[in-house]
Amino acid sequence: MSNRLFGTDGIRGRVNEFPITAEVALRLGKAIARVLRSSGPNRNRVLIGKDTRISGYMLETAMTSGLVSMGMDVFMVGPMPTPGVAHLTKSMGAAAGIMLTASHNPYEDNGIKIFGPDGYKISDEIENVIERHILGDEPEAAPVPPRQIGKAHRIDDARGRYIEFAKHTADNISLHGLKVVVDCGHGAAYFIAPLIFKELGAEVVTAGIGPDGTNINDGCGALHPENAGELVRRHNADLGISFDGDADRVIFSDSNGQVVSGDRILALCALAMKEQGRLKHDTLVCTTMSNLGLYEAMRRNGIKVETSPVGDRNVIEAMRKGGYTFGGENSGHLIFSEHATTGDGILSALQVLRMMRDKNATLATLASIMQEYPNQLANIPVPDKPDLESLPKLKKLMKQATKEFGTEGRHLIRYSGTEKKLRVLVEHREIETARLWVSKFAAAIRDEIGTGTRKINGE
Template identity: 50%
Template sequence: MERRLFGTDGVRGTANIWPMTAEMALRLGQAAGRVFVRGDHRHRVVIAKDTRLSGYMIEPALTAGFVSAGMDVMLAGPLPTPAAAFLTRTLRADLGVVISASHNPYQDNGIKLFGPDGFKLSDAIEVEIERAILADAAPALAGPAELGRALRIDDAHGRYVEYLKSSFPRGMTLAGLKIAVDCANGAAYHIAPDLFWELGAEVVRVGTSPNGFNINHDCGSTHPENVARAVLAHGADLGIALDGDADRVVMVDEHGQIIDGDQVLALIATQWQEEQRLTGGGVVATLMSNLGLETYLADRGLPLLRTKVGDRYVVERMRQGGYNLGGEQSGHIIMTDFGTTGDGLLAALQVLAVLLKKNRPVSEVARPFTPLPQKLSNVRVQRRIDLTSPVIEQLIKDSQAKLGRKGRLLVRASGTEPLIRVMVEAEDEALLSDILGSVSGAIASYADSPAH
């Protein structure tokens, strides 16, 4: 069955346009509820959301769907995606749901699902739910006496903050550090500043005034220059930039220079290897991670295992091979010693722990390797195009031949937006720019051609 609703990270789309409508959310709640109602105990689902205006539409629709399927709904309010995964496990819920489109603008929204173990659902379960949503027949619903109830989780914020603090080395404090924290006007706007302040830091708050429309707008991990300006303006020791649902992090040093997910992976891997805490004998990342990271880790005897783009695929590979560290260049960092999904705040705390142990400026520690020059281009398309067509495959083959062994070309369809993403790496920056432009232009022309 071709997946029509679920992408690489749940269901996502423009708010109030199918599939991101109240009707679909209701159906999803009913379908997922019936799939996860197993046994005779009271079934529970945790629902969290970010700060988008459309969350007010989707949350009650989902709640109605789950209640009608016989599940009790626990509403956590604005809360990071990894916090919902954490609460699903610790509250012994049968299902966790996050209403968020992550790093996308406010016009978009999405629905992500977690199983009772806190991990994202498998493709097979998502297909089962999707079939039920799209079926012509009316769903089987609970009887009048078996309807669920809805209640608020009043201590969700505090539970998650204490969990995060427990991951930080005992006896270590952030006292004496000034940290600029950009919450992207998203789900962590009230949690992240509290966390770092409670651990002793002086906190410069950035992107902590959500209004329903400004999530990720010129702020957060997709615009790290915003927190970089705050670092320089306030003389901070470092900056931390989260995305709208705080499952990814990008950092900047005291000079405002960016530290991306690849550098974070390298830093944590090196420290954990020294402390004999790294399991599996390597690190898991995606096709997007820089060749510089792969070379750096190889020099330390650590292979870099690559997966398709998407933190769910990184997690799957980690679980298969017993790896406890993996992530994406975009800032999804997964540490299975602590959590089940990407967590920007957990990753930031691990980086801070390394910095305190080294007792050196961030700029001297947090960029352990020199990346190969890499550029990205997003080609917006109006409809899905076949990237395995002979025309596109020949284009990719010819371009890769020009790059040779010292460069890489990656062309893929976004799983969350109507985009074709083109990434080129090469030592020769002129060649890099030439291939990026020619491939992006050719794909745009191909997509616009009525013959395809």
């Protein structure tokens, strides 16, 4: 057990393989109790939520056992979007919140995200301390006496609490007269999301609301927003909304059924918030994966752009450090810090719908604020993750591309933080140039690292 447990978004892996095992979950429960419990009211409380993977039962039970054995009271909220767990952790004054999810990964995977009492994901420093306890690098904790063993409860009104919070962030805006397609990806939002939009008055066409433990993200949801787009066309709807497995991300389709990129959503939200005086310091935070077209659109509209490394936690850290109110990722994470401590797909959809209503405009019209550079993205499976600086052929190609592109394009090559994949992004004013360079980079990677089947998505 010498390998690091925590990645860019908690602990994640294949179920029943280290570290996603019942044994590790038990030790993690004990470690969280030791590290995050503090004095004060309710500081022995921990919330546990999960998405709809069948393995959630196993991890929930094991982690609960570890927590109660150390004197913590556990409140289980069942299937709940990740941002719902973050919100409830803070509103209930709990010591920690735990979300069992592997987000957009298939059901064979699962993961563990941990929130502190402020509703934010715990820091790297706290992760490191917890990790040392799990791996046995710290002395074993003395068990609590029998009279101090904690209790486990199920919160029946958890959904209702989050539903009212989400609607309140959009001032309970009326959606009467709007027809929306909502694809929940058979994930954590399968019950909550359609209900919220219906309660606000929208006519809702649903998809992906029949989880069976193994169909999460399977050909549906944010990974396949074209499905919602097709339903938009078929039902003559105004908008398509697609969530990933834990509903912290959202992908939109316009009234023509066309998928709207996350960067376009970032652009239209930033502009609307600036006009409303809500965009603090007139600054948007995005990641290195955002399209060059977003930067150009923001410059034209007097909005500064701060760039962070990939990952919603990195975006949030940059926002907190700079005192900014809006940021996100092209992948669909949108963070409205006035309301939430993490990416929230449902809240984001409500904010976009509110902007459409305020401006009496379609999503396609609002999204036309920017034009994207053509791009190609390759997700290349790799057997391991050697330092890119140790790959001379790839390193030489990267330098050559930078020189040839100048201001006409860019490339970004990085390892996934949650999967054994090397992500290769190339943007250029000429799509053929982008395609050519993705092929060159992929060939070098095959030669120097080795790979399985590669999948290229782009436009």
